[in-house]
Amino acid sequence: MIFIRFADLGSSPIEITGEIPFSAILKNLNSDEFAFEINQNFKIKASSIPNGAELRGEIFMNFRQLCGRCGELKDRIVTIPVHIVLRKKPPKKFREEDGRYEDDIGVCFVDGERVDLEPILIEQIILSISQVWSEEACGDLSSTLNS
Numbered sequence: 658m659i660f661i662r663f664a665d666l667g668s669s670p671i672e673i674t675g676e677i678p679f680s681a682i683l684k685n686l687n688s689d690e691f692a693f694e695i696n697q698n699f700k701i702k703a704s705s706i707p708n709g710a711e712l713r714g715e716i717f718m719n720f721r722q723l724c725g726r727c728g729e730l731k732d733r734i735v736t737i738p739v740h741i742v743l744r745k746k747p748p749k750k751f752r753e754e755d756g757r758y759e760d761d762i763g764v765c766f767v768d769g770e771r772v773d774l775e776p777i778l779i780e781q782i783i784l785s786i787s788q789v790w791s792e793e794a795c796g797d798l799s800s801t802l803n804s
């Protein structure tokens with residue numbers, strides 16, 4: 658778990674670096690098209706904004722993925738940009754109808770003063786890498802499909 662506290666954040670960003678456990682990524686991906694054998698590093702700057710926090714940074718990915726063309730696991734090194742706004746949910750008695758505090762692209766609603774960044778970063782990873790991919794050395798998959 659990678660915790661930040663809103664109380665620790667100010668208007669000038671603080672840098673947070675760490676590792677996202679590969680086992681947690683695999684569990685959430687739930688796909689045998691990916692192989693993760695090492696933890697993935699990230700570097701993020703977090704700053705306070707009204708009623709929340711803004712996270713900007715990068716996740717440095719190093720994993721293997723099935724090539725859509727040759728069907729073999731191939732090395733991938735990818736940098737995933739992170740830009741997320743965390744919004745604090747109001748106390749329960751002040752909350753309005755269901756659905757108002759559902760996450761949207763780039764926005765996460767969070768409970769409490771302390772936030773675990775790990776599931777939020779894993780979500781970014783999954784959104785960014787779950788797609789058909791083929792390595793350049795194998796040629797462009799889409800042009801193959803169209804010919």
Ligand SMILES: [Zn+2]
Pocket residue numbers: 724725726727728729731791792794795
């Ligand atoms: Zn290939």
